[in-house]
Amino acid sequence: MAELNCLIRDLSSVRSSDRFHSAEALGELGDKGAVEPLIKLLGDEDLSVREGAAWALGELRDARAVQPLINVLGDENSVVQRIAAEALGKLGDVQAVEPLFKALGDADLSVRESATRALSMLGDAQAVKLLPKSLRGEPPVVSQNAARTFSRLLRPAKANQWAATLAGGAAFSLRLRAGTYLVGESHAITWNFLSSCLEVLFSVPSLAYSGILWIVFALPGWLWVQRRQQTVPGIGGWLALGWGFMVEALYGLILRWTLGTTVFLTLAMIPVWISLLIGIYLGLACWPKARQRVNGFRCRDDFHRFVPGPRLGWMVRWSGRWFWREKDAPKSMADSCVCRACGKNNRYEGVKEVVAVLDNHGGYYPQQRNAVLRVNWLENKLPFDFDRVEVVDATDTEVEQFHRQMKYQADPQIQKRLPKMQCVVNAQCRFERENTMTLLRQTFGAVERQ
Numbered sequence: 001m002a003e004l005n006c007l008i009r010d011l012s013s014v015r016s017s018d019r020f021h022s023a024e025a026l027g028e029l030g031d032k033g034a035v036e037p038l039i040k041l042l043g044d045e046d047l048s049v050r051e052g053a054a055w056a057l058g059e060l061r062d063a064r065a066v067q068p069l070i071n072v073l074g075d076e077n078s079v080v081q082r083i084a085a086e087a088l089g090k091l092g093d094v095q096a097v098e099p100l101f102k103a104l105g106d107a108d109l110s111v112r113e114s115a116t117r118a119l120s121m122l123g124d125a126q127a128v129k130l131l132p133k134s135l136r137g138e139p140p141v142v143s144q145n146a147a148r149t150f151s152r153l154l155r156p157a158k159a160n161q162w163a164a165t166l167a168g169g170a171a172f173s174l175r176l177r178a179g180t181y182l183v184g185e186s187h188a189i190t191w192n193f194l195s196s197c198l199e200v201l202f203s204v205p206s207l208a209y210s211g212i213l214w215i216v217f218a219l220p221g222w223l224w225v226q227r228r229q230q231t232v233p234g235i236g237g238w239l240a241l242g243w244g245f246m247v248e249a250l251y252g253l254i255l256r257w258t259l260g261t262t263v264f265l266t267l268a269m270i271p272v273w274i275s276l277l278i279g280i281y282l283g284l285a286c287w288p289k290a291r292q293r294v295n296g297f298r299c300r301d302d303f304h305r306f307v308p309g310p311r312l313g314w315m316v317r318w319s320g321r322w323f324w325r326e327k328d329a330p331k332s333m334a335d336s337c338v339c340r341a342c343g344k345n346n347r348y349e350g351v352k353e354v355v356a357v358l359d360n361h362g363g364y365y366p367q368q369r370n371a372v373l374r375v376n377w378l379e380n381k382l383p384f385d386f387d388r389v390e391v392v393d394a395t396d397t398e399v400e401q402f403h404r405q406m407k408y409q410a411d412p413q414i415q416k417r418l419p420k421m422q423c424v425v426n427a428q429c430r431f432e433r434e435n436t437m438t439l440l441r442q443t444f445g446a447v448e449r450q
């Protein structure tokens, strides 16, 4: 206690060196009784005394010193300003955040540096939002402190919060470093290691390399490849895909999306764009052609139309098999289509019209001539996809059966076409009942005798 009083008395000494040493000693002593006398000394005429007092107040960490120290941030001497800023950091009072931000605009580099360090100690959420804006064009000594600040302030915060901070328009290197700090620890060793890794990972050659990976692995085999007569996922394709996404995601995470990075990534992805365009072109060119051929397919067993089989997914059709192959890939996409009724591939080809014939004369059926397939309904009495009806020779009962099947058993696709369908009744076909012709007229759009 005697020592304290002695030192406090020395603060009023006429010799400035005495005042300075006393202030320093009081800071080291750590007794809060010295706070008020030290605050008085902040206005001392001697530079070194003001320095010593500001430093000592920082060591004492007493809230009474906050406002006086804030006032000293406006001191004429930059060394005093700097020490005051750091002392405010040690005091940890958020009142100091605003004044410290003002100090970031100081003409003196060391003051700005100390201010960033002090802000990092304060750990105020406000600092997170404001810091990046004040750092444009700063030298590394300031920006590295800022990055450490980010790291300390944001570590407990949510990822999107730091992403928002990083979007603040600070220099590329700063954002990269801030990101690195956040990802790892703020230790220099970790930082050096991580930053080297990141710089290599996101360099232009690395992106070019990933582009080459896409071309070499992804394009020829892409996602499905033939191996021992089985179709399996193409590992190269998936690897390349995963690599691409990883690079994209990390890149976007660290840099945030700006116009520059968007343009850069778009360019880096050129191989992907090219392969996508080829896929779309092939899809647009191949599938309509195949579709046209498929329209001429009819099942040999049940005379139904063909539809895309389970292996011919929309990805295959859309990309013309460039991105995605159907299993056991047959030679054309049309060959991957199947009968819509039985799911088999046994077929007539080049059929333009299917005629359902009711013929008891026992002619040769089914019969394909000039793209017209004639099928005798009376042989199986089952519904199928026909485009026209011809009654060559049939009894009233058979016509009625046919009518009832069309009305009650035919699937919706056939039923839908019936009202527009043409039905021709052979002139030699004589019905015994009056209403047989009426039944036909009820079923089909146009009925005529020939």
Ligand SMILES: [Zn+2]
Pocket: 299, 300, 301, 302, 303, 304, 339, 340, 341, 342, 343, 344
């Ligand atoms: Zn079939």
